[in-house]
Amino acid sequence: MAGKSDTERSDVARIRAVLARELETINEYEAYAEDSSHPEVKAFFLHLAAEEKEHVSEATHMLRMLDKGQDAHFAKPFVPGHFQAAAGGAPAAEPTVAPPPAPPPAPPSVGRLANEPLTSLPPQRLIYGVPAPPPSANGHPLTIGSLRRGGGGGGGSGR
Numbered sequence: 001m002a003g004k005s006d007t008e009r010s011d012v013a014r015i016r017a018v019l020a021r022e023l024e025t026i027n028e029y030e031a032y033a034e035d036s037s038h039p040e041v042k043a044f045f046l047h048l049a050a051e052e053k054e055h056v057s058e059a060t061h062m063l064r065m066l067d068k069g070q071d072a073h074f075a076k077p078f079v080p081g082h083f084q085a086a087a088g089g090a091p092a093a094e095p096t097v098a099p100p101p102a103p104p105p106a107p108p109s110v111g112r113l114a115n116e117p118l119t120s121l122p123p124q125r126l127i128y129g130v131p132a133p134p135p136s137a138n139g140h141p142l143t144i145g146s147l148r149r150g151g152g153g154g155g156g157s158g159r
Contacts, residue, residue: 012067019059026052 009017026049033045064071 012063015059015063015066019056019063022052022055022059025049026056 029045029049029052033042033049036042036045060074064074
């Protein structure tokens with residue numbers, strides 16, 4: 001979205017921009033880890049990549065919450081051969097073994113997506129049905145790391 005300032009973007013556009021940055025950062029950290037000769041340095045970069053993957057999960061959760069059309073695409077299953085058929089190739093052969101029977105539908109629960117497993121955690125503590133880590137004492141549950149502006153308190157970045 002070159003040309004538009006951050007204040008002119010919608011929340012969904014800002015979340016997509018964050019998601020793109022987080023994915024690029026994962027690739028960088030994993031490449032740094034691969035190139036590292038010291039095991040502890042390698043572990044450090046893999047740790048950073050894992051944190052960015054959590055940010056991707058959080059950004060995806062927010063995107064699904066705010067853009068129901070996008071959420072519908074996440075909820076849609078892909079059948080074997082989907083990508084071959086989309087590329088104009090022959091679809092993959094049907095599996096010879098019947099797939100296992102689908103689990104019985106879970107009773108509806110407020111605040112959960114249909115495909116999320118039931119849990120005793122409240123909905124705000126779930127990301128894709130996986131328990132989210134407990135919030136830190138001084139942190140915000142949706143940290144954006146290097147994208148965070150300095151100072152806090154609404155004073156802006158001083159630009």
